[in-house]
Amino acid sequence: MNKTKSISVNACRALLALTFIFSGFVKAIDPLGSQYKIAEYLEAVQLSAYVPDWAQLMLAVGLSAVEFTLGVLLLLAIRRRLASKVTLAFMAVMTAVTLWLTVSDPIQDCGCFGDAIRLTNTQTFLKNVVLLSASIVLTRWPLYQVRFISKTNQWIAFYFTIAFILTASLLSLYHLPIFDFRPYHIGQNIKKGMEIPKGAKQTVYKTTFICEKNGVTKEFTEDNYPYDDSTWVFKDTHQEILEQGYEPPIHDFSITDQQTGDDLTDSILTRDGYTFLLIAPVLERADDSNFGEIDAVYEYAKENGYGFYGLTASTDKAVKHWRDITGAEYPFYTTDGTTLKTVIRSNPGLVLLYKGTIINKWSHNDLPQQDELNAPLSLIETGREPEDRTWTKIVLIIVCYVFPLAFLIAADRIWSWTRWVRKREEWLRQKEDWLKQKEQSNRLYQLLKRKRQMRKKxxxxxxxxxxxxxxxxxxxxxxxxxxxxxxxxxxxxxxxxxxxxxxxxxxxxxxxxxxxxxxxxxxxxxxxxxxxxxxxxxxxxxxxxxxxxxxxxxxxxxxxxxxxxxxxxxxxxxxxxxxxxxxxxxxxxxxxxxxxxxxxxxxxxxxxxxxxxxxxxxxxxxxxxxxxxxxxxSDQAQEMLAYIRSIVAEKYGKEVAEETxxxxxxxxxxxxxxxxFAKPDIDGGLxxxxxxxxxxxxxxxxxxxx
Incomplete structure (x- = not known):
């Protein structure tokens, strides 16, 4: 029975730990993406106006760090009771939230795995039910979790984990996410990403038109819309998906000139040569501290005949304000704000295209410097797609976090084992000395035997x-x-x-x-x-x-x-x-x-x-x-009582110890x-x-x- 419990508890512990570590990590290295998702939740419950952006960002970083750290605590069985209770509370809240998402559907993607894995709300709820059940098992029998680090050294792993995950978040925030799971990754051709393969299943929509006539509002479908009756005044429309078809990785990218109403998407994406896109989803909150470097890149693009366009979801008033404070001369066009936030996690950020393919991305903190832009892009490193460094980054994470943690575990186990060996040897030596003394003096042995008989039971x-x-x-x-x-x-x-x-x-x-x-x-x-x-x-x-x-x-x-x-x-x-x-x-x-x-x-x-x-x-x-x-x-009890009698003997002498x-x-x-009671050193019971x-x-x- 105990073996079954142990296997069950440790299987649940592994499932929870690996899920929390992965989920926490992919969100921690994309803090802005996590902030945007928190903003969606706040909008769904109409609280976004009360929580400022900086608080949303801190909450995003904090929740990701807690989830990742909790996963490591479970994996290494650190603070087993506390970690199990916190996990149960966390999963209870998350399960309730995803139940609400499943029933109400205010948000299409819960964001539990960031952009790495997208689940439907129903899939997320079922996943959380499984994890909640595992956390109940863990809370019921927390001490069946097998430890990897002794209690003495657990604090090292705990603080090292917190330092690592917060550092990863801060680096990703200052630069760009360490890993890019979004469809707008380097090497992606945006136009090809929007294509639907031949024969792919089409999404079936139902469009409802809302019209008004003589104060009466009525809904029409495409089949019964009153095209011949002009007295019906169109008011609004909404669509619902009847049958989901193939959805391309990129399905919401468009560039519009607000002044003329022209769609510039194709002309920019099919433009021959290089194109710089300055992405600023919300110009009112864009960082303007590096505007000089942005202007320098613009001047470089103009000198070499490259396109340079600003893309934003902000109003003309915000664009004018940006021009006033930065002296920007490049044109601004309109793109959906959510799309821009997906393209690059920086406000502003710079994207370099070559014939519609993303060649490179830069945060506003890492913009190309003038000394780098000393020749046409085709001749310099900046104009080439960088090598895929995914495995380099994975190795770096292993070297910076996994190896030190593994070294700590190995050192702790060796230390614990040698300590146990020393204590065992000391105990055996003491026992051997005592037995030798006992054997050396039969008279003393008989005396001790009589004392045992005289001791009060x-x-x-x-x-x-x-x-x-x-x-x-x-x-x-x-x-x-x-x-x-x-x-x-x-x-x-x-x-x-x-x-x-x-x-x-x-x-x-x-x-x-x-x-x-x-x-x-x-x-x-x-x-x-x-x-x-x-x-x-x-x-x-x-x-x-x-x-x-x-x-x-x-x-x-x-x-x-x-x-x-x-x-x-x-x-x-x-x-x-x-x-x-x-x-x-x-x-x-x-x-x-x-x-x-x-x-x-x-x-x-x-x-x-x-x-x-x-x-x-x-x-x-x-x-x-x-x-x-x-x-x-009985052997455990005898061993302890013999030890207690030995330390009484050290303090008061063997004769007193034998009478105690x-x-x-x-x-x-x-x-x-x-x-x-048959054991020689057990004199009764409390x-x-x-x-x-x-x-x-x-x-x-x-x-x-x-």
């Missing part, structure tokens, strides 16, 4: 926040009676909520069952509303108190210093302390369990004197096994207690849920008789 119940007062008293009575009938072979302790202590103390036979609290305050007394001091706990008749439980550390922020003070006050009031320690699942997977446990003991109890230590009972509770149904194997009772806690049940039923608790206690 304990089963302690931790009721946590369960049972009302009446239920708690009844449960205590039931436990007490069951132990009266059959004497236990170990010490038994029940630790109850504060309100139970005094009442439960009255129904327990203290020779059979000890009583403990689940916590006490780190203050002796005073104005600390809601707190219960160690002295108060002692006054109820309790002899024990649990301190350092992971739930207190996790939910109530108990630190080592706070616990240190609690331990001091508990001991000062004659209470025996059951002190808990243990690691999380992530710490266990990172093989940090030893250092975590040692740090918890160092910070709170290893400051005690040898005399004070006699009142300490340790409880190892792997946090990943508390209340989860998961249990550490160390309990195991974490989904301990009657079924697995005999196997656990029992949670199973202590709330007398029969289950008794079953664990009886494990000491097996």
């Amino acid at each position: 304990i089963v302690a119940g931790n009721w946590k926040m369960n049972e009302t007062l009446q239920e708690g008293v009844a449960l205590a009575k039931e436990i007490n009676e069951s132990l009266k009938a059959e004497k236990p072979n170990c010490d038994v302790v029940i630790c109850t909520p504060f309100i139970h202590l005094a009442s439960v103390a009255q129904v327990l036979d203290s020779s059979l069952v000890g009583l403990g609290a689940e916590n006490c305050a780190d203050k002796e007394k005073g104005a600390y509303t809601g707190e219960v001091s160690a002295a108060m706990v002692k006054s109820t008749g309790a002899q024990y108190v649990i301190l350092g439980h992971s739930e207190r550390r996790q939910y109530y922020g108990e630190t080592a210093e706070i616990l240190k003070e609690k331990v001091r006050l508990a001991l000062a009031n004659g209470l025996k302390v059951i002190f808990c320690c243990g690691e999380t699942l992530e710490e266990r997977e990172a093989e940090k369990q030893n250092e975590v446990v040692k740090a918890e003991l160092d910070g709170s109890v290893f400051n005690l004197t040898a005399e004070e230590w006699k009142s300490i009972i340790l409880a190892y509770e792997p946090i990943w096994a508390i209340g989860t149904g998961k249990t550490a194997t 009772s160390i309990l195991y806690g974490g989904s301990c049940k009657a079924s697995n207690a005999p196997e656990l 029992i949670g849920g199973a202590s709330l039923k007398a029969a289950d608790f008794k079953g664990i206690i009886d494990a000491w008789k097996k």
Whole structure:
């Protein structure tokens, strides 16, 4: 079952990661194209007037960077829980948006893959449903994702990825997109791109004419249009596609002289020789900082007999303003604004044609300089179509991003492996030394064996926040009676909520069952509303108190210093302390369990004197096994308790360590207690849920008789 989950989760993770990386990258390297698409969405919901262009551009760059980075986080399993939740939220929003697009159809192309891949709205919605399902699987079982980088070094990959994708966006914004997926790429003949092959399926349209007569508006088709009735006044028309036919890559390119109404498309595209097109979709917002370089290119074109035309979708007023501020003398013609934005991602940008074929493109930041234009275009590099550098760019991306990331992963894996080897060797060396010492002195071995037999065996119940007062008293009575009938072979302790202590103390036979609290305050007394001091706990008749439980550390922020003070006050009031320690699942997977446990003991109890230590009972509770149904194997538990005993020995000596009772806690049940308690270093259990039923608790206690 776990293997199936692992395969499913990692397959979903790979699908999401690769989709996000590709989608984020193709949009990140075309930030203006992404901005134009965001503008379409804003227009569809009538919000474009409220979001300025610079905010749209920042949103475009930011969303692309987030999508790409999220894909890399999923691919490398970085911050698995957080990345999975963010992915689910992202896909939920995107699926809702594409459902709206599918139903309402306000935009023809959602732009999820930029211009690289175009999907219909229905295809995009179905794609998002699949990705949403994959993100649900990922969120349900995030820890089944296989890590490639240890937690220690994940931040390097994270920040390196953000720096890379933002740099790619800024370079594409300042110059032109790194890869050009649009039909107006270098090498494309615009006229040929508009041709429809012979025999290609034609698109079938339905044209509706709206006319008015005597205040009555009526719609007509081409079949019933009232050609013979001039009293009907034409008002408007609209078309809808009944059957989609072949659509050429370029289908919306036209050049019109607004002054004369003439269509100049053919004359410019079939012009012999070179033609410069200055593309400025919106002249009002065009960058005029390089107008001197534009004028220099125009003068060069005029001197060599090349065409030079400005194309814009702006009004005559905007053209006049441009001429006033730049002194431009070249003619301006009208072309659809969306088409111009597709031709080149720069406002303005320069396109060089040769007999209608796009030879080169330049952003307004990269215009040809005068020293480059020192001869006719046919004789210089500027007039030749540049070599296809697609593979060069791919290799550059691999060298600048993929190789460093791969090197980081390899170095991290080697570092983690050598660290594990060193720790393993150290552990084996310590174990070997201990075994040698054990073998060298049979007398010491016999002493240690007797100490093991003398060590107190304990089963302690931790009721946590369960049972009302009446239920708690009844449960205590039931436990007490069951132990009266059959004497236990170990010490038994029940630790109850504060309100139970005094009442439960009255129904327990203290020779059979000890009583403990689940916590006490780190203050002796005073104005600390809601707190219960160690002295108060002692006054109820309790002899024990649990301190350092992971739930207190996790939910109530108990630190080592706070616990240190609690331990001091508990001991000062004659209470025996059951002190808990243990690691999380992530710490266990990172093989940090030893250092975590040692740090918890160092910070709170290893400051005690040898005399004070006699009142300490340790409880190892792997946090990943508390209340989860998961249990550490008996070998895992033995290994950890042996390690804990070894560090107690380092601090207080072997004899004290052998006299210290160390309990195991974490989904301990009657079924697995005999196997656990049979291990030489496990002296009993700290029992949670199973202590709330007398029969289950008794079953664990009886494990000491097996």
